[in-house]
Amino acid sequence: xxxxxxxxxxxxxxxxxxxxxxxxxxxxxxxICSIGGISTTKNSGDIYDAQGDWISLGGVDLQINGGLxxxxxxxxxxxxxxxxxxCDFLWQEGIDGFLPTLVTTSIENVKRSLxxxxxxxxxxxxxxxxxxxxxxxxxxxxxxxxxxxGAHPAQYLLTPSVEAIEWLLEGYETIVKIITLAPELDLTxxxxxxxxxxxxxxxxxxxxxxxxxxxxxxxxxASMVTHAYNAMPPLHHRQPGLLGEAMINAGVYCGLIAxxxxxxPTMIELLLRGSLYERGVFVVSDALAPIGxxxxxxxxxxxxxxxxxxxxxxxxxTLAGTTLPLLTGIKNLVEWQLCPVGNAIALATxxxxxxxxxxxxxxxxxxxxxxxxxxxxxxxxxxxxx
Numbered sequence: 001x002x003x004x005x006x007x008x009x010x011x012x013x014x015x016x017x018x019x020x021x022x023x024x025x026x027x028x029x030x031x032i033c034s035i036g037g038i039s040t041t042k043n044s045g046d047i048y049d050a051q052g053d054w055i056s057l058g059g060v061d062l063q064i065n066g067g068l069x070x071x072x073x074x075x076x077x078x079x080x081x082x083x084x085x086x087c088d089f090l091w092q093e094g095i096d097g098f099l100p101t102l103v104t105t106s107i108e109n110v111k112r113s114l115x116x117x118x119x120x121x122x123x124x125x126x127x128x129x130x131x132x133x134x135x136x137x138x139x140x141x142x143x144x145x146x147x148x149x150g151a152h153p154a155q156y157l158l159t160p161s162v163e164a165i166e167w168l169l170e171g172y173e174t175i176v177k178i179i180t181l182a183p184e185l186d187l188t189x190x191x192x193x194x195x196x197x198x199x200x201x202x203x204x205x206x207x208x209x210x211x212x213x214x215x216x217x218x219x220x221x222a223s224m225v226t227h228a229y230n231a232m233p234p235l236h237h238r239q240p241g242l243l244g245e246a247m248i249n250a251g252v253y254c255g256l257i258a259x260x261x262x263x264x265p266t267m268i269e270l271l272l273r274g275s276l277y278e279r280g281v282f283v284v285s286d287a288l289a290p291i292g293x294x295x296x297x298x299x300x301x302x303x304x305x306x307x308x309x310x311x312x313x314x315x316x317x318t319l320a321g322t323t324l325p326l327l328t329g330i331k332n333l334v335e336w337q338l339c340p341v342g343n344a345i346a347l348a349t350x351x352x353x354x355x356x357x358x359x360x361x362x363x364x365x366x367x368x369x370x371x372x373x374x375x376x377x378x379x380x381x382x383x384x385x386x
Contacts, residue, residue: 001130002367002386003027004045009035010055012361013278013346021055023367031363048386054372056345057361058096058385060352061326062178062282063138063227063255065101066289071300072100073109074289075116083120083134089292090132093325094383096368097135099177099356104141104152105301107168114172121175130368135356136177139168140226143181143191144206148231151320152206153301160186162194173198177356180226182207183217196221201356203255204242206231214245218252224355227286228254228271229263230319235270247274253355255284256347258329259322260336261311262286269338277339278346282355283329288312288321327383334374334381341374341381 007021012032022030023045066072067086070079090098102113114137121134141152143160158164160181169176178201183192192202204217205226210233225232225246233241246252254275258268275281285291288305290298295307300320305312310324330348333339339347349370350360359365372383 001027002369005048006045007048007050007055007369007386009052010050011052011342012054013056013342013350014360018052021367021369027367029361029363029365029367032361050371054341054345054374055361055386056349056370056372057353057365058091058132058368058370059094059326059330059348060135060358061090061095061098061285061287061348062352062356063101063140063284064090064098064287064291064326065103065321066291067287068292069289069298071289072117073102073105073113073301075113077116079116080120080123083117084131086292087124087131087134090325091130094327094370094385095132095325097133099136099138100134101138101140104144104149104156106156107142110139110142110168111172114169114175118172118175135358136175137172138178138180138203139176140180141206142168143179143185145182145185145208147208148182148206150206150231151300151314151318160191161188162190165191165194173200176200178203178224180205182209183222184209184213189216189220192217192220192222204232204246207242208233209242211240211242211245214242215249218245218249223252225252225254227262227284228256228281229267230257235267243271247271247280250280252280253351254281256281256329257286257322258283258332259310259324260332262319262322265336265338268333268336272333272339272343277343278351280351281347282351283326283333283347284352285324285326285329286321287323287325291323291325293323331381335379341372344381345372 004025024030142158180203195202202222203224203226297306312320330344333344370383371386
């Protein structure tokens with residue numbers, strides 16, 4: 001952990017000029033100020049010259065389904081140590097925190113995974129280990145539209161209702177941070193206000209909602225879209241749909257899979273420009289259990305997925321997810337010339353934090369920092385922990 005050090009000549013997401021970052025003995029950011037500015041904090045520690053590189057907090061992945069061969073829906077008591085290994089792996093991949101994502105499965109599996117993850121979160125708080133932290137849970141289902149279920153098993157889909165959510169979350173409301181649902185399935189208009197009152201973010205996804213239905217959902221408190229473009233109506237000049245409504249709503253963040261297979265680069269650029277980059281978009285990995293392993297065929301619930309070059313598909317060709325780390329998506333955006341470096345970095349480090357109510361890089365935050373270097377000659381973006 002960095003402590004008692006001053007970082008000079010650093011570019012930071014959201015800042016116009018190069019900055020200096022003062023980090024205190026406790027490893028917290030004490031102050032951020034411009035290079036020419038007068039610091040109000042004395043620091044007699046070491047000096048680190050970033051030499052004009054970008055400095056950011058580590059990444060936050062709000063949608064990741066497993067790791068090192070273990071799906072989060074398959075968790076058993078014996079997997080506590082495996083969870084620890086996944087966190088260490090993600091830390092090495094530049095991730096500070098993540099939401100284990102539970103895709104649609106049996107209620108029994110969901111509740112067992114909730115219980116084990118809750119226990120693991122308590123262990124992490126006690127250990128205070130330098131590793132990727134479990135920040136809570138993302139439930140991607142089971143309240144999804146059958147017509148847009150994608151790779152989710154149809155037999156476990158449910159109609160959203162307050163009663164169904166209370167039953168599903170019983171005892172675990174405080175650790176569930178996001179629930180993805182199809183708003184058009186809730187005919188009571190009670191579910192989104194209920195989740196909002198419990199501090200749970202409603203994300204619209206796997207949905208057939210039109211623009212009018214989406215607008216109503218956002219007005220009721222929904223504030224996120226799950227993997228933009230995927231498993232929802234396409235953008236159309238007379239039927240903008242769920243995503244079109246999200247893009248013009250300043251209070252909504254859209255999750256994006258930036259692997260080039262889930263969404264083509266042209267449509268990625270359209271989303272980024274229309275949603276004002278990190279003001280309305282964050283990048284997710286949507287990585288499946290084989291992340292950290294090689295290409296091959298792997299079990300996925302009672303089916304199999306085949307991974308080729310980081311893309312996972314079911315036997316029938318249905319796109320199921322990726323096995324690419326979160327920060328690979330950031331490098332893609334810059335190297336495809338879709339996004340300025342600073343904005344791209346913010347899409348993995350700033351906007352996902354803000355989308356779930358956390359702070360970005362600022363005074364008081366733990367100095368878990370990445371250094372990013374843009375190689376102009378080779379047009380490659382690289383990063384390292386400092």
